[in-house]
Amino acid sequence: MPADDFCTDIANKLNTGILIIDSQYNIVLWNRYLEVHANKKPENVIGQNIFEIFPELPEKWFKRKIESVFQLKTQSFCSWEQRHHLFELPHTRPMTTDSHFMAQNCSFLPLEIKDNNEHVCILIEDVTDVCHYQSKLKKTLEELAQANRIDGLTQVFNRKHWEECLEKEFSRARRYKHGLALIMFDLDHFKLLNDTYGHLGGDIVLIETAKVISKLLRLGDLFGRYGGEEFAIILPNTDMVGALDVAERIRVAISKNIINFQETEIKVTASVGVAVITEADTRYEDLISHTDLALYDAKASGRNIVCVAKDVTAA
Amino acid sequence: MSDLNLNEDQQDCLQEIINVAMGQASDQLARYLNTFVYLKVPSIEQVSTISLLNMLNSNENSAAVVSQGFFGYEGIRGEALLMYKPKDSDRLADLLGYEPDELSVEEQIIDLSSILTTTFLNVFAKQIDNQMSYSAPRLLAGSQSAISDHLAQQSFNWDLALKVKITYQVTDYSFNCDMVLFIPESAIINIKTVIDRILEEF
Amino acid sequence: MSFSVLVCDDSNMARKQVLRSLPEHLSANAQLATNGQEAVELLRSQAFDILFLDLTMPVLDGLGVLQTLKDENITPAIFVISADIQPEMQSKVLELGAKAFLRKPVELEVLNTNLRNHGFL
Known part of the structure; x- marks a missing residue:
C-alpha cells in the first residue's frame, strides 16, 4: 500500500x-x-x-x-x-x-x-x-536578581533589599521572641571629604569602608548601604551587649583604616547609632527611627562615637 | 455568553460521564499503585480568568503544580492542572514504587500527574467516542518558584473556562491531589454539542 | 408479581439510565432519591423490595446508606450501581449486605441477569 x-x-x-x-x-x-x-x-x-x-x-x-x-x-x-x-x-x-x-x-x-x-x-x-x-536564560535571570539586590558602588545590599531583609528579620524576631539589633553609621564630614578629594575620592572611601566592615561581620548579619554615606547592619539574634561590641569595633576599624587615594592618605571616622528591638516596636520602621535618633545623638556629641537609643538605656 | 452556560441536564450528564471516568481511572490507578483511592463528587463550574488567578494564588502554599494539555477530536481540548500539598510530596516515591534516591521529587510529581491526567481523560474520551492526545507534562511551580510568578507575567487569551475539579485521596498514604481541568471558552461549545448528542439518546 | 423499587443516585441521567433498563413491572411505580439521606428517610417510612444505590453522592454516600440500613435492620435487596469499581470498594459493599455490585454505566443485560438471579424477574 x-x-x-x-x-x-x-x-x-x-x-x-x-x-x-x-x-x-x-x-x-x-x-x-x-x-x-x-x-x-x-x-x-x-x-x-x-x-x-x-x-x-x-x-x-x-x-x-x-x-x-x-x-x-x-x-x-x-x-x-x-x-x-x-x-x-x-x-x-x-x-x-x-x-x-x-x-x-x-x-x-x-x-x-x-x-x-x-x-x-x-x-x-x-x-x-x-x-x-534555557540554561543561559536561567543564569542571566539569577545574575539579574543578584544585581537587583546589590549596591553597584559598594557591593553591599542596596537600600530596597536591605529593608526587605529587615522586614523579614523583624517579624521573625517578634514571632519567636528573638533578639534583634540594628546598627547605623554615617561617615563624618563626608561632604568636606568630597570637596577636598572630589567625588572619585569619596567613592573610594565608601568602597574601602564597606570592604573593611564586611570583614568584621558574622555570616548572618545583613549589611546594606542606606543612602549616601550612611550604612546599616541588621544583627539577628543579638542583644545590646553584643550589638555595642560590634558597633565599637566598627567605629575603631573605620578610624584606623587608611585609604590610599592618588598618593595621599585619607582618614575618616564614623558616628554610630545602635538600637535593639523592644516590645513597643510594632513596625520595623520603629527600629530604624530609634537607631537613627541614636546616630543623630552621636553626631551631636562630637562624632566618632557610638550612641545607644535612649528608651533602651533608660529601661 | 449565555450559550456557554451548561443547563441542568447538560451539567448532570457531564458530571455522570466524569464520575464514570473518575471511577475507572481510580481503579486503574489503585491497581497500578496497589492502594485504594477515595472518590469524592467532582465539582463543575464556570470560571473567569480572574477567579482562576485568585484560586491559584490561594494555592500559593502548594508544593507543586503540573500542567498538561489535552486535545481530542471535535475540538475537545483543554489543560489539566495537578496541585499537590507540600506535606505529601515526600510520600510520592513510596507510592510510585521508586527507590528514594532514584529520581528527584520533581520527576516523581510529573510522573504521577501524567498518570492521573491521562488515565482519567482516556476513559472520559472513550465514553464520548473520542480519543485524546497529550502534551508533555510541565512543572509550573515547585519548590523553586510560585505559580503566581508564572501566571502574573502572562495575559490570558480567554475570559471564561469550564473548570472541573477532582480530588484524589490515596488512603494508604494519606496523600491528596487536586486535578483541575480547564476547558477554554472555544471548546465549551464543542463539549456541549457532544453532551447534547448523548442526551438525545435518552 | 409486583415489587416496590427505589432508585438512589445524585445524577438525573443515571437514575433515568436505571429506570429505562428496568422491565415495565419494576419501573412503573419506582420512586427516586437524589442522595443517600433522602433514600434512608424513604426507606424508614415505607418498605421497599429493591434498592438501586449509587456510591459517590453528596450529603450521605452509598456506604453510609448501607451502614445505616444494616444498623437499623432495614433489608431491601440492594444492588449497588457505581462508577467506583475498585476491587476493595466492591468487596466492602458486599460485606455491608449488598446483593450485587454493577458497574456504571449500567448495562441492560447485566441488570436483568442480576434481577433474575435474585428472583425479581
Whole structure:
C-alpha cells in the first residue's frame, strides 16, 4: 500500500528518533535517525534487548516507566528538565554548546495494533538547543536578581533589599521572641571629604569602608548601604551587649583604616547609632527611627562615637 | 455568553460521564499503585480568568503544580492542572514504587500527574467516542518558584473556562491531589454539542 | 408479581439510565432519591423490595446508606450501581449486605441477569 510506504519513508526522514520495543524490552523497530545518531545498523539492533544496546539506561526506572505504559495504556513522558538525557547520543551542536550528550525529550506511546503483542514506541527528540538557551536564560535571570539586590558602588545590599531583609528579620524576631539589633553609621564630614578629594575620592572611601566592615561581620548579619554615606547592619539574634561590641569595633576599624587615594592618605571616622528591638516596636520602621535618633545623638556629641537609643538605656 | 452556560441536564450528564471516568481511572490507578483511592463528587463550574488567578494564588502554599494539555477530536481540548500539598510530596516515591534516591521529587510529581491526567481523560474520551492526545507534562511551580510568578507575567487569551475539579485521596498514604481541568471558552461549545448528542439518546 | 423499587443516585441521567433498563413491572411505580439521606428517610417510612444505590453522592454516600440500613435492620435487596469499581470498594459493599455490585454505566443485560438471579424477574 502506498500509504504504508509513505509512513515508512517519513519515519526514516523525520528528525526524531523512533524506537519500538516489545514487552520483553527487545527492539523491533529502529529508524534511520537512530541508525545515524547511535551509529548502529538495524540488523545489529533489531531483536536485541534495549539494555544491551543502551547499557546507560537506568534499568529499574525504565522498566517501571514502560510498565505504566503497558498497564495503563497511556502515554508517558520524560523531559530534559528532569533528566537531561536517557540515551547517550551525540548532538548537532558539539562546537557551540558545552553539552556532552544530546538533551532529550522522550515520549513513550502504547501501540495497540490488533492481533499483535503489546509494544511501546519511544520517540526521542533532540532539545540540546532548548536546553542550552534555557540554561543561559536561567543564569542571566539569577545574575539579574543578584544585581537587583546589590549596591553597584559598594557591593553591599542596596537600600530596597536591605529593608526587605529587615522586614523579614523583624517579624521573625517578634514571632519567636528573638533578639534583634540594628546598627547605623554615617561617615563624618563626608561632604568636606568630597570637596577636598572630589567625588572619585569619596567613592573610594565608601568602597574601602564597606570592604573593611564586611570583614568584621558574622555570616548572618545583613549589611546594606542606606543612602549616601550612611550604612546599616541588621544583627539577628543579638542583644545590646553584643550589638555595642560590634558597633565599637566598627567605629575603631573605620578610624584606623587608611585609604590610599592618588598618593595621599585619607582618614575618616564614623558616628554610630545602635538600637535593639523592644516590645513597643510594632513596625520595623520603629527600629530604624530609634537607631537613627541614636546616630543623630552621636553626631551631636562630637562624632566618632557610638550612641545607644535612649528608651533602651533608660529601661 | 449565555450559550456557554451548561443547563441542568447538560451539567448532570457531564458530571455522570466524569464520575464514570473518575471511577475507572481510580481503579486503574489503585491497581497500578496497589492502594485504594477515595472518590469524592467532582465539582463543575464556570470560571473567569480572574477567579482562576485568585484560586491559584490561594494555592500559593502548594508544593507543586503540573500542567498538561489535552486535545481530542471535535475540538475537545483543554489543560489539566495537578496541585499537590507540600506535606505529601515526600510520600510520592513510596507510592510510585521508586527507590528514594532514584529520581528527584520533581520527576516523581510529573510522573504521577501524567498518570492521573491521562488515565482519567482516556476513559472520559472513550465514553464520548473520542480519543485524546497529550502534551508533555510541565512543572509550573515547585519548590523553586510560585505559580503566581508564572501566571502574573502572562495575559490570558480567554475570559471564561469550564473548570472541573477532582480530588484524589490515596488512603494508604494519606496523600491528596487536586486535578483541575480547564476547558477554554472555544471548546465549551464543542463539549456541549457532544453532551447534547448523548442526551438525545435518552 | 409486583415489587416496590427505589432508585438512589445524585445524577438525573443515571437514575433515568436505571429506570429505562428496568422491565415495565419494576419501573412503573419506582420512586427516586437524589442522595443517600433522602433514600434512608424513604426507606424508614415505607418498605421497599429493591434498592438501586449509587456510591459517590453528596450529603450521605452509598456506604453510609448501607451502614445505616444494616444498623437499623432495614433489608431491601440492594444492588449497588457505581462508577467506583475498585476491587476493595466492591468487596466492602458486599460485606455491608449488598446483593450485587454493577458497574456504571449500567448495562441492560447485566441488570436483568442480576434481577433474575435474585428472583425479581
